[in-house]
Amino acid sequence: MxxxxxxxxxxxxxxxxxxxxxxxxxxxxxxxxxxxxxxxxxxxxxxxxxxxxxxxxxxxxxxxxxxxxxxxxxxxxxxxxxxxxxxxxxxxxxxxxxxxxxxxxxxxxxxxxxxxxxxxxxxxxxxxxxxxxxxxxxxxxxxxxxxxxxxxGVVRFIGDPLQRIAEDHLRILRFFRFHARFGRGAPEAAAYDACAARANDLMALSRERIADELLKLLGCTQPSGAFDAMLARGILKPVLPEIDQGGLARLAAMIGAEESAGVAGDTMRRLIALLPQHAATAEVIAARLKLSNAQRKRIATALTAPAAPPQELAYRIGVEGAVDRLLLDGDPSSAAAIAAWSPPRLPISGGALVARGLGAGPIVARALKLLEEQWVAEGFPPQPRVDQLADEVAARLRDQ
CATH class of the missing domain: 3.30.460.10 (Beta Polymerase, domain 2)
Incomplete structure (x- = not known):
């Protein structure tokens, strides 16, 4: 070199x-x-x-x-x-x-x-x-x-690995992040043994530092091998015992789906794949890691999203949430299409319904809701069809 x-x-x-x-x-x-x-x-x-x-x-x-x-x-x-x-x-x-x-x-x-x-x-x-x-x-x-x-392609501690980890416990996770980025083959043996021996030291770290380092690792091009090495020696168990081989398989699938969809690798999306796919359990872990409210909401949205056609899904939970869910479901082609789609806005107002004979007040809100549901179900048709739907909804409610 x-x-x-x-x-x-x-x-x-x-x-x-x-x-x-x-x-x-x-x-x-x-x-x-x-x-x-x-x-x-x-x-x-x-x-x-x-x-x-x-x-x-x-x-x-x-x-x-x-x-x-x-x-x-x-x-x-x-x-x-x-x-x-x-x-x-x-x-x-x-x-x-x-x-x-x-x-x-x-x-x-x-x-x-x-x-x-x-x-x-x-x-x-x-x-x-x-x-x-x-x-x-x-x-x-x-x-x-x-x-x-x-x-x-060797990531090696300077000096005694056990001592270096004792000086800063976060070096356990940093070792695997740098191995994911620069290492080739198996982790360097002395470093790997020291990380396994001192895994309990992770419990002394703030959960924010752990979360930050895990997200950096997930941002590497291919982090799965590093997570596999940690799971093999129980290194994550003291702080994240819920992570298992199932999560590792989902992570690998997610990375492959991102590549197939042509979307950039996303650390939070990969974390969602790694976590147990049960919203309540994932929330417990997110709270333990002290993730932000926005990050926790994103996890919950992806794991609780209703089954729906891709555009309807994006309209209801947002494009980011829909891409997360579609990639989790192994549908990269739909995710790629949705990533470039901008959900439309319902092209009619409450005033247009009042003009059709509805009295101002709660009935207008109800009419807008019914109209929106039909418009979404029909795949967001253009204005002429929206006007027809508005006529039908107004007539139905006037007759009640």
């Missing part, structure tokens, strides 16, 4: 990056690109955020970026942890002072600042995440064999 990356990063404002670089010492070796951008660039996958590590203290970063005329944001907690946000060409970049861990408790770490690049890399979780790159030459710095692991 190459020992250099192309700089400046494609898709970023080179002039704005140069202004930042001059301010925080790119040419002096004081600052480097770190972490995910370096890893993704080497792996030839679309990079995400651009992060920078620096030997400068956070207040100095802030002052230098301000002096360079760049927009800076920071919070007291961010500064305390060494991170300053800078807007570069309209995009956010986080500049973080190098750190070493002083103490950890499995959920958070107390850190101290350092100027040692290796110390900072050593506190990261996996070898492939500990890479950094010189922003001028593109030279890659790799202290723990991350390039070789990336090339081999």
């Amino acid at each position: 190459t020992d250099r990356v192309a700089v400046p990063p494609a898709g970023w404002d080179a002039d704005a990056l140069d202004r930042l670089g001059q301010a925080i010492g790119f040419g002096e070796g004081r600052s480097r690109y770190i972490g995910g951008w370096v890893r993704d660039t080497l792996a030839r996958v679309a990079p995400g955020d651009l992060d920078i590590g620096t030997q400068l203290l956070p207040q100095e970063v802030k002052e230098r970026a301000d002096a360079a005329g760049l927009t800076v944001w920071s919070s007291p907690s961010g500064l305390a942890h060494g991170t300053v946000g800078v807007v570069v060409g309209g995009k956010p970049v986080e500049v973080t002072t190098l750190r070493r861990d002083v103490s950890t408790d499995g959920r958070r770490a107390t850190v101290a600042f350092t100027e040692d690049w290796r110390d900072d890399a050593a506190r990261r979780d996996f070898t492939i995440n500990a890479l950094s790159a010189d922003p001028v030459s593109g030279a890659v710095f790799d202290y723990f064999g991350g390039r070789e692991d990336l090339a081999a």
Whole structure:
């Protein structure tokens, strides 16, 4: 694997990056690109955020970026942890002072600042995440064999896996997410054994962090293998005992249905497939994971949707809900058609019914409801047929 990356990063404002670089010492070796951008660039996958590590203290970063005329944001907690946000060409970049861990408790770490690049890399979780790159030459710095692991499709903890998980329990789920994204074949044995041995540590995490990590995993192109590996060793059992092989089979089917329908993979839709298909049980899990009200409503809608033709279904529960339900039912062709469909609005008002001889009040609402039901049942016919239906409904109600 190459020992250099192309700089400046494609898709970023080179002039704005140069202004930042001059301010925080790119040419002096004081600052480097770190972490995910370096890893993704080497792996030839679309990079995400651009992060920078620096030997400068956070207040100095802030002052230098301000002096360079760049927009800076920071919070007291961010500064305390060494991170300053800078807007570069309209995009956010986080500049973080190098750190070493002083103490950890499995959920958070107390850190101290350092100027040692290796110390900072050593506190990261996996070898492939500990890479950094010189922003001028593109030279890659790799202290723990991350390039070789990336090339081999191996996700490996830095140091003792049991200790690294003890430092941050979320690393169990992160291991499987990164294996789903970059791993090939079976999970690395020492890491897999450590995740199984420390699975109960997941119970100490906030359910919001667990949910966030699971949704990130579900957003991977092919997450099924990672879930299969977790189920095989009971790793999810302490926090999600309801997930089983049936859910894994539905997840795999959902991913295949999304591909057949030509719709983008959706993390919530995949979660719905993974969950037990009983609305009450799914709601218990959603509440445990502290999902948002909108997410919980989406789960309930998909699992309780009535049987109906695709367009009627989309009209009643919304296009998103209909696509969820149709893909769960293994009907990708209908889902593809519905995804591009905009439900119409009933093209008549209460005033048009009053003009047909109905008195204002509850009878008009009843007439609109009857008219809408017939209009939907007939497949949303155009205005001439709506006018006929309105005449029929008005006449029927006038005669009662």
